[in-house]
Amino acid sequence: SAQAYPYCIALHSTTTKQSMCNSRFLVFVCVLACAGLSSCTNAQPEYTVTATRINLGAPLLSSLQAQSAFDYNYNPSYIPLFRGTDDTQPTQDALLVRCQNRESSTDPFAVGPSQIALVNRTGPLQLDEFNFEYLSDGDVVLKPSSQADAYGCEDPRVVYRTSTRTYYLLYSAVQQYPSNVTSRLAMATSSDGVHWTKQGPLFPHITWSKSGALLIRDGEPGPSLLFWGDSTLVNGLEVAVAMDESLLRWKNLPRVWLPVRADHFDSKLVEAGPEPLRLSDGNYLMIYNSARCCVNSTKPGYDYQYNAGFVVLDGADPTRILQRSSVPLLSPETAWEIGESPGQLGLTPNVVFIEGWQRYPSSSSSSSSSTTGVDQFIAYYGAADSVVGVALITVSVETAEKSN
Numbered sequence: 001s002a003q004a005y006p007y008c009i010a011l012h013s014t015t016t017k018q019s020m021c022n023s024r025f026l027v028f029v030c031v032l033a034c035a036g037l038s039s040c041t042n043a044q045p046e047y048t049v050t051a052t053r054i055n056l057g058a059p060l061l062s063s064l065q066a067q068s069a070f071d072y073n074y075n076p077s078y079i080p081l082f083r084g085t086d087d088t089q090p091t092q093d094a095l096l097v098r099c100q101n102r103e104s105s106t107d108p109f110a111v112g113p114s115q116i117a118l119v120n121r122t123g124p125l126q127l128d129e130f131n132f133e134y135l136s137d138g139d140v141v142l143k144p145s146s147q148a149d150a151y152g153c154e155d156p157r158v159v160y161r162t163s164t165r166t167y168y169l170l171y172s173a174v175q176q177y178p179s180n181v182t183s184r185l186a187m188a189t190s191s192d193g194v195h196w197t198k199q200g201p202l203f204p205h206i207t208w209s210k211s212g213a214l215l216i217r218d219g220e221p222g223p224s225l226l227f228w229g230d231s232t233l234v235n236g237l238e239v240a241v242a243m244d245e246s247l248l249r250w251k252n253l254p255r256v257w258l259p260v261r262a263d264h265f266d267s268k269l270v271e272a273g274p275e276p277l278r279l280s281d282g283n284y285l286m287i288y289n290s291a292r293c294c295v296n297s298t299k300p301g302y303d304y305q306y307n308a309g310f311v312v313l314d315g316a317d318p319t320r321i322l323q324r325s326s327v328p329l330l331s332p333e334t335a336w337e338i339g340e341s342p343g344q345l346g347l348t349p350n351v352v353f354i355e356g357w358q359r360y361p362s363s364s365s366s367s368s369s370s371t372t373g374v375d376q377f378i379a380y381y382g383a384a385d386s387v388v389g390v391a392l393i394t395v396s397v398e399t400a401e402k403s404n
Contacts, residue, residue: 045399051330051391060130061388068135070099072347074382077156078356087162093121096156114152116142149173159275163218167193170212185209208232213272231269265307265328266290273354280373282315287354297349306351307331339384348385356380
């Protein structure tokens with residue numbers, strides 16, 4: 001294909017002797033770029049994806065409900081904690097939460113640097129009632145420690161790698177300069193989910209980067225993938241491929257992978273969500289965040305509304321998009337998501353933002369031969385950059401025979 005070959009050539013033309021030792025990563029990238037353009041299938045799957053607020057429609061973590069010592073608690077990532085030798089079932093469900101405090105009693109938008117804290121769920125998993133431990137200053141596991149992140153450690157997205165028993169935390173390391181503020185997508189690693197080692201920015205030579213959804217492909221015929229960006233550098237999301245097993249060295253594909261769309265809910269920006277998760281039919285579901293304007297807001301100079309969308313990715317070639325949502329999966333509707341009603345927190349009004357989710361036990365395929373499966377996930381999200389909400393995502397897929 002004329003569209004695919006220039007990419008394959010460009011990638012190999014920049015290959016050094018050192019990187020050639022990682023040839024399985026490089027060769028597979030060319031396969032990803034070319035294979036999806038001429039794929040053939042006997043059936044075209046159609047996915048229905050819905051999101052329903054649970055926990056009785058209330059926030060599960062809010063300072064207004066005396067659940068945290070921090071003023072603002074939002075943009076959580078789900079983290080399974082393993083305390084034994086069995087990596088198939090976590091012994092503890094927990095969240096990594098972005099936390100901030102106000103610095104002014106009169107200005108609700110004046111806040112200090114973000115920190116990332118760990119909070120454990122208590123009791124059994126029940127859709128109508130989520131309970132978590134009280135979140136205190138002592139629960140902070142990642143905080144600013146140098147000039148490179150003095151302005152904040154923001155927006156955690158964590159993935160556990162079973163093959164190495166390692167947690168990989170992607171976050172925004174935010175640095176303040178005399179004339180501006182810069183974000184860099186950074187990584188930290190941990191063996192227990194509590195004690196973290198900062199590994200630095202993943203793209204140190206790029207002036208701005210953030211929001212990474214990591215898909216680890218251990219056991220698959222190709223490298224791990226990183227879907228990243230917030231539409232600042234390019235008009236959409238980008239994809240990078242791992243150059244080795246460390247997951248610290250990445251190379252971008254030379255194209256916009258998921259562009260913004262005019263006259264849609266994602267017309268102003270798209271931004272990565274949590275890691276893609278496998279569906280029962282072998283493909284992946286990926287949640288992404290997005291924004292549109294122009295929505296009235298009490299926050300000076302701000303008129304965006306943030307919504308969640310989804311894409312279904314090919315299980316054999318996750319860079320290939322099979323389906324994209326035409327309407328939002330989740331939009332700010334409740335008072336605590338809009339964040340402008342009296343008695344509500346609203347650091348950033350009109351926001352729902354998903355960065356963490358876990359699989360939820362659900363029913364298997366029905367008796368109909370055309371329905372291949374039903375999957376359910378629990379998604380944890382930030383609302384109005386102030387509190388944490390939770391929703392149940394349900395996916396059903398029907399396969400209809402494609403006519404020739």
